Amino acid sequence: xxxxxxxxxxxxxxxxxxxxxxxxxxxxxxxxxxxxxxxxxxxxxxxxxxxxxxxxxxxxxxxxxxxxxxxxxxxxxxxxxxxxxxxxxxxxxxxxxxxxxxxxxxxxxxxxxxxxxxxxxxxxxxxxxxxxxxxxxxxxxxxxxxxxxxxxxxxxxxxxxxxxxxxxxxxxxxxxxxxxxxxxxxxxxxxxxxxxxxxxxxxxxxxxxxxxxxxxxxxxxxxxxxxxxxxxxxxxxxxxxxxxxxxxxxxxxxxxxxxxxxxxxxxxxxxxxxxxxxxxxxxxxxxxxxxxxxxxxxxxxxxxxxxxxxxxxxxxxxxxxxxxxxxxxxxxxxxxxxxxxxxxxxxxxxxxxxxxxxxxxxxxxxxx
Amino acid sequence: xxxxxxxxxxxxxxxxxxxxxxxxxxxxxxxxxxxxxxxxxxxxxxxxxxxxxxxxxxxxxxxxxxxxxxxxxxxxxxxxxxxxxxxxxxxxxxxxxxxxxxxxxxxxxxxxxxxxxxxxxxxxxxxxxxxxxxxxxxxxxxxxxxxxxxxxxxxxxxxxxxxxxxxxxxxxxxxxxxxxxxxxxxxxxxxxxxxxxxxxxxxxxxxxxxxxxxxxxxxxxxxxxxxxxxxxxxxxxxxxxxxxxxxxxxxxxxxxxxxxxxxxxxxxxxxxxxxxxxxxxxxxxxxxxxxxxxxxxxxxxxxxxxxxxxxxxxxxxxxxxxxxxxxxxxxxxxxxxxxxxxxxxxxxxxxxxxxxxxxxxxxxxxxx
Numbered sequence: 001x002x003x004x005x006x007x008x009x010x011x012x013x014x015x016x017x018x019x020x021x022x023x024x025x026x027x028x029x030x031x032x033x034x035x036x037x038x039x040x041x042x043x044x045x046x047x048x049x050x051x052x053x054x055x056x057x058x059x060x061x062x063x064x065x066x067x068x069x070x071x072x073x074x075x076x077x078x079x080x081x082x083x084x085x086x087x088x089x090x091x092x093x094x095x096x097x098x099x100x101x102x103x104x105x106x107x108x109x110x111x112x113x114x115x116x117x118x119x120x121x122x123x124x125x126x127x128x129x130x131x132x133x134x135x136x137x138x139x140x141x142x143x144x145x146x147x148x149x150x151x152x153x154x155x156x157x158x159x160x161x162x163x164x165x166x167x168x169x170x171x172x173x174x175x176x177x178x179x180x181x182x183x184x185x186x187x188x189x190x191x192x193x194x195x196x197x198x199x200x201x202x203x204x205x206x207x208x209x210x211x212x213x214x215x216x217x218x219x220x221x222x223x224x225x226x227x228x229x230x231x232x233x234x235x236x237x238x239x240x241x242x243x244x245x246x247x248x249x250x251x252x253x254x255x256x257x258x259x260x261x262x263x264x265x266x267x268x269x270x271x272x273x274x275x276x277x278x279x280x281x282x283x284x285x286x287x288x289x290x291x292x293x294x295x296x297x298x299x300x301x302x303x304x305x306x307x308x309x310x311x312x313x314x315x316x317x318x319x320x321x322x323x324x325x326x327x328x329x330x331x332x333x334x335x336x337x338x339x340x341x342x343x344x345x346x347x348x349x350x351x352x353x354x355x356x357x358x359x360x361x362x363x364x365x366x367x368x
Numbered sequence: 369x370x371x372x373x374x375x376x377x378x379x380x381x382x383x384x385x386x387x388x389x390x391x392x393x394x395x396x397x398x399x400x401x402x403x404x405x406x407x408x409x410x411x412x413x414x415x416x417x418x419x420x421x422x423x424x425x426x427x428x429x430x431x432x433x434x435x436x437x438x439x440x441x442x443x444x445x446x447x448x449x450x451x452x453x454x455x456x457x458x459x460x461x462x463x464x465x466x467x468x469x470x471x472x473x474x475x476x477x478x479x480x481x482x483x484x485x486x487x488x489x490x491x492x493x494x495x496x497x498x499x500x501x502x503x504x505x506x507x508x509x510x511x512x513x514x515x516x517x518x519x520x521x522x523x524x525x526x527x528x529x530x531x532x533x534x535x536x537x538x539x540x541x542x543x544x545x546x547x548x549x550x551x552x553x554x555x556x557x558x559x560x561x562x563x564x565x566x567x568x569x570x571x572x573x574x575x576x577x578x579x580x581x582x583x584x585x586x587x588x589x590x591x592x593x594x595x596x597x598x599x600x601x602x603x604x605x606x607x608x609x610x611x612x613x614x615x616x617x618x619x620x621x622x623x624x625x626x627x628x629x630x631x632x633x634x635x636x637x638x639x640x641x642x643x644x645x646x647x648x649x650x651x652x653x654x655x656x657x658x659x660x661x662x663x664x665x666x667x668x669x670x671x672x673x674x675x676x677x678x679x680x681x682x683x684x685x686x687x688x689x690x691x692x693x694x695x696x697x698x699x700x701x702x703x704x705x706x707x708x709x710x711x712x713x714x715x716x717x718x719x720x721x722x723x724x725x726x727x728x729x730x731x732x733x734x735x736x
Contacts, residue, residue, distance in 0.1 A: 157533075157534060158542075159530075159531040160528060160530050161528070162529075165525075166526055174528060177545035177549055
């Protein structure tokens with residue numbers, strides 16, 4: 001897969017914002033970094049996981065912190081290169097490939113920008129098929145890979161190596177407080193893994209799926225009266241385990257936000273466009289966690305909730321939401337791997353303090 | 369200097385508690401670690417700074433955290449050995465010697481215990497001639513050495529390398545939050561320096577001075593009616609820049625403590641034994657910062673304040689103080705190097721939010 005035009009970058013970022021389920025970072029910041037490389041003739045090189053040697057050394061690179069801070073805090077390309085140099089020096093070995101940790105407007109693009117900059121391939125995969133607020137909430141960790149050694153840095157050169165931790169949650173806890181000390185938005189290189197690990201433990205194809213979605217939205221704007229018709233044709237294909245539905249069509253009547261401990265917590269309230277007695281609410285911690293229609297749950301983590309402009313179907317991150325905005329909210333089934341019991345233990349509803357058990361999107365009722 | 373008997377260990381720890389000015393760690397924990405080595409025939413090897421090669425690699429090792437937590441939280445000898453292995457691996461070079469960061473019941477002994485365990489020499493010096501709550505409050509930092517790379521670890525194997533920071537205060541900030549995540553009491557190896565740096569930037573002779581003080585207190589208990597007479601003969605020798613005086617003789621009538629952000633904050637109130645209208649108070653952040661008699665300042669950081677049992681002259685750390693205890697409080701002039709302007713900028717009264725400027729102990733008035 002070649003990402004060699006600004007249009008493709010925008011398509012990929014657009015699709016990644018949808019799969020980022022409110023989080024995963026602002027696409028504008030990520031695009032700027034990648035566009036700079038592409039304009040100067042350096043392109044990211046995307047490979048299939050199957051192309052990796054089993055003993056290849058593969059690492060994740062990601063932005064870590066509160067998305068609300070990221071949008072105010074544009075960072076240079078030098079940070080991720082510095083992470084790579086530090087990781088290679090620490091491990092005493094060259095890195096062979098990069099794999100995204102999550103899907104998102106920033107965190108799908110950052111690995112591509114680093115790929116273009118240094119010439120390493122990026123694997124078409126990630127560890128969630130979506131975005132999550134915690135570093136340990138990845139299939140890599142659930143299936144036995146370790147977050148550490150992890151390198152953290154900001155653009156000023158403050159650099160911390162979390163060498164080893166008793167649990168991946170502890171690595172997350174350390175990264176979060178270090179992030180707070182280093183400006184609330186940092187970059188991290190983590191999950192040094194083998195090629196064999198990536199092949200067996202990653203959610204495969206998430207970069208190409210992001211591109212498919214982003215391109216589909218763009219084309220649907222001219223090909224369909226309602227671009228959501230074209231979008232749903234992509235997102236809802238039960239024969240290949242894709243389930244999606246429009247959960248709500250309405251406007252935002254209230255948003256509560258708090259940026260605390262390096263996260264963006266929030267609560268979004270909506271009502272129907274014509275019938276304001278119809279209510280809809282979404283809870284978020286960087287990413288959307290649960291959606292309720294008229295008080296009844298209609299989609300819950302790890303299934304995906306996406307907020308899109310109701311006219312253009314442009315996906316919007318949680319920090320881009322504003323009072324009065326008219327949105328359609330779409331629910332998507334998580335990748336089947338993400339719904340396994342061992343995964344739900346790490347990033348199911350209880351991991352976020354939500355009392356409900358997980359119920360698949362396609363088994364939940366919604367009011368028309 | 370040989371530290372080859374349990375009596376010498378106790379003497380050294382006793383003197384180090386006095387110079388630790390309320391902090392520097394509980395001597396019992398440190399003694400246990402060193403006694404284990406000495407009982408098994410492994411002795412620390414103490415050298416003069418002048419014996420170091422100029423290009424020797426010298427590092428500090430210290431306990432970091434709230435002393436109130438340390439006394440509940442005995443750690444094994446493996447942590448400091450692990451720090452050394454990690455530091456050597458990170459720097460790609462063998463360490464040649466250890467130097468204490470500060471003087472204190474724990475932090476003078478920990479370097480000696482590691483010396484005995486691994487056979488490296490310990491330099492008879494430190495970076496303060498006392499104890500301080502912050503990592504950057506050392507002459508090493510004031511005169512241009514850097515805290516980082518710094519290795520932090522707890523006894524569970526959680527290990528963090530703070531590779532580089534823009535300032536040493538930033539390294540302190542990171543260490544403090546990492547400490548909070550790793551159990552509020554951790555060990556650190558820091559300030560990798562050259563032998564030439566130690567010779568020119570350290571406070572020299574602080575281990576032998578601790579031993580002299582601790583031995584002096586022990587002997588004074590039998591040789592003098594009041595052991596404080598013998599102790600003051602050691603501490604107060606103006607011809608060699610040693611100034612000391614008894615600041616107060618009384619009992620504790622109130623102690624407020626708070627363990628917060630990895631520090632022990634406190635306020636100690638005393639009154640006279642016969643005249644309860646005579647008041648005395650000490651503020652502390654791990655270490656004693658300022659003492660006031662009847663509301664008037666009588667000793668202020670970086671000069672030293674020591675609290676001692678009024679019968680035995682046993683020095684007591686801040687966390688060992690109890691309601692009703694009868695104490696003599698002794699003030700000591702800091703080492704002349706510590707009173708220079710560039711040092712006062714980093715660890716003078718203003719660094720602790722105290723409004724007073726620094727006034728040398730010997731220029732302050734006390735009521736008899």
